[in-house]
Amino acid sequence: MSQTRTDDDLERDDDLARTSDAEERADAGMSTAPAQDDGDAEMRQPQLGVVGWLRWLWRQLTSMRVALILLFLLSVAATPPTLIPQRPVSPIKVSQYFRDHPDRAKIMDKFQLFDVFSSWWFASIYILLFISLAGCIVPRCWAHAKTLRAKPPSAPRNFARLPAYARWETSADPDAVLEVARGALKKRRFRLNPTADSIAAEKGYARETGNLLFHIALFGILVAFALGSLYSVKGGKIVVEGGSFANVLTQYDDRQFGALVDADNLEPFGFRLKSVDQTFQPTGAKRGEPRSFTAHIESWYGHEGKDKSGTIKVNHPLQVGDTKVFMIATGYAPEVTVRDAKGKIAYKGPTIFLPQDGNRTSTGVIKVPDVSIGLKQLGFDAQFLPSAPMDPDGNLLVDPRRGPISVFPSLLNPRLMISGYEGDLGMDSGIPQNIYALKADKMAKFMDGTDVWRKALKVGDTVQLPNGAGSITFDGVKTWANFQVASEPGKGLALFSVVAAILGLVLSLFVRRRRMWVRAVEGPDGHTVVEVGGLARTEGGGLGEEVQEFVDALREAAPANSSGTKVKE
């Protein structure tokens, strides 16, 4: 028995109902609700023929069951990226995967498993889901619009069958009772449909409104995503202290532009990086963990824009027009001066090194192509330690496993470790080169007897290169910051939609839709019989209390006869 009760209760939760649900409800035949607003309840067999099949397909697609299956598929389809590296998130890991498992990776790539969220199969799931959603929402919008214009259904003949019911006799006049009831219902913001001897009332329409709002807002989010993928600008640029960035295509180190971005007309702004401040946890278990990063900049907008001082911090980007500039990483750029065999300065300036660990042990290469005519080009493989560990005698401590490593990320004791090459850097061949790697196949390594030539320099040191090839001076260290420039045109729409969605969600889950009826008629013995009935059309408690409260509100105008009530036997 209790099982039936459950079913019956749930039967009334019709706000999520779709076609198949309505069919089921008709089958169950236990519904206490009056005729439902949504959909025809009769089961239709698919007709033969194309139209019949199409109609059947459409009915299937818009049924709740299929929507549920699609929701599950969507969840399941989103799981592979947990195990498989994704191109947009970690391209380096993807190429690593290709190196490690070339055969498997090729097959997986056919199924777009390295870019799941742009794959045709992921797209087909959510597009089907949205079609299904549209097929459900559009008819419901019509139905709801009709309901909003319609009057609450008039009172049923037999009140006693309603889930909440009260009946009493009073000597007050039926019309007077109805008048008071009308006022009380109005005060409770019910929509009324009065007839001669009764009033029908309903409230909680906002539930369905909210539900529809939520589902329509989902389309807004979808459109925002589409706008984002078509028009978003995202790119990275490393700037060394003293350097600058102007927002033109060629300035980006790497970029991901949406398909329809007009790359020649990017937001006309730029900035100069004056300095970077960074602090790190000095002590304890988390020693060396970053605590703050601040980039001090001067920015300008347009060709004649004035310079404006400002800062960029993590969580506090620079906003220029619709574009934001974020600082996402920092590192060190050691400054060196390289002189060739003739004493000419062949290279001078900071070189960007990439951090390899939390304490900023960094690696980089210094390429010196512009030596005097007739000399071999120079190249240096280098490692930079912002805080090199020293033993009590002042010698560099070297980690036996990992070689020389830094022990703290700040510039407490900077050391530049170099080894060098001479020969042809291969930069004139026209093939673009990785600025962080030395192409050493046409170069000879500097040797120191039988050992590789290696030197550790502190700031201000100059060492002579072997074979009289010149010298290198470690002038100082600058800090660089990696900036991400981003503009996402869809984000306003996304925010708007998502706020609407949450509002709709709250309405659709917390507003209860219920009906109330009052009837006051003169009984055979001359007394007025007042009947009140309530029906919750959605799940959620409180029907009893609400009806009781309403009944109490009528007590003054329609006091129950003290003789008690004659209940029909």
Next chain:
Amino acid sequence: MGVNENLAQFSNVLMYSAIAVYLMAFFAYCMEWTFGSSGAVAKRSADLSVEVLEPAAVGAAGGVALAERPVVVLREGGHDGAGADDQGDVSGGSERADRIGRVAVSLTVLAFLLQAGSVLTRGISVERAPWGNMYEFSTSVSLVVVAAFLVLLWKYPVRWLGLFVTLPVLTTLGVAVTLLYTDSEQLVPALDSYWLWIHVASAIVSFGAFHIGALASILFLFRQGYERRQADPAGAKPGRFDDKLARLPSSASLDKTAYRVNAIIFPLWTFAIVCGAIWAENAWGRYWGWDPKEVWSFITWVAYAAYLHARATAGWKGTKAAAVSLVAFSCFLFNYYGVNIFVNGLHSYAGV
């Protein structure tokens, strides 16, 4: 900003005390279940299931009171479900068990206060919201689980839930202090934002409350099995814990509890994800980038959406909907433990 070491130490002491008291509460709940008798309740829930009143009885029942105040008679479909009309009774009329149950609740309140003190002092020791790493997140989530239980207990007689609440709370805290513990420290710059308060707080409350929803779903499945066995005494043989299951609220009531908790929290969980997206836009320049944490939040969200739909669909409600709710909760668990510990992503700093 430094760290107030004394206060941080004090926070740890409070946490260990809280765990000890939860353990005592847990044993007290166990004793309540053991010493309670099932006789009274079994009879009462049998009455409950044949509650549909005859029309004559309705009138008669109402008639007595009508002289003074017309009383609304509720019948099939008019009842409230959780707490209101069917609440379960662990002690089952045994006075000794009832006393032990009260002690258990008192211990739970004490442990809750100790734990709240621990979370608070931890926050004060570093002058920030104490939600910067997994240890802090876990302790706050379990605090919310207990808070949700105590709020429910204040409004409805849900002492039967106590045993099932203290169990995951103890597990979470145990894992937190042994495996996830880190000393109280300042945050990495990425977390230094007021969105930490909004985004993480709503995630914590959602996660904590979803615990209660999942517990209700699990109990629903057990209770439903029991009710099926009761309905067909000739068929299946009685289960081992039938005398205990008899003291739970009816499956309909448990199902409603699960639905209500999940439905109330779903908008908050949506809000938490949205705040995360806004924060991400502020910190990384994109509001959605399919980072593992974002992916799993999305999966969890879709799974809970599926639950809400399933529960309103004929053929899915009941057992299947409960199963979906548990799948959704498992996704949340994975999103927390799995993604933080095993998957590298932008949320890694929130790690161990």
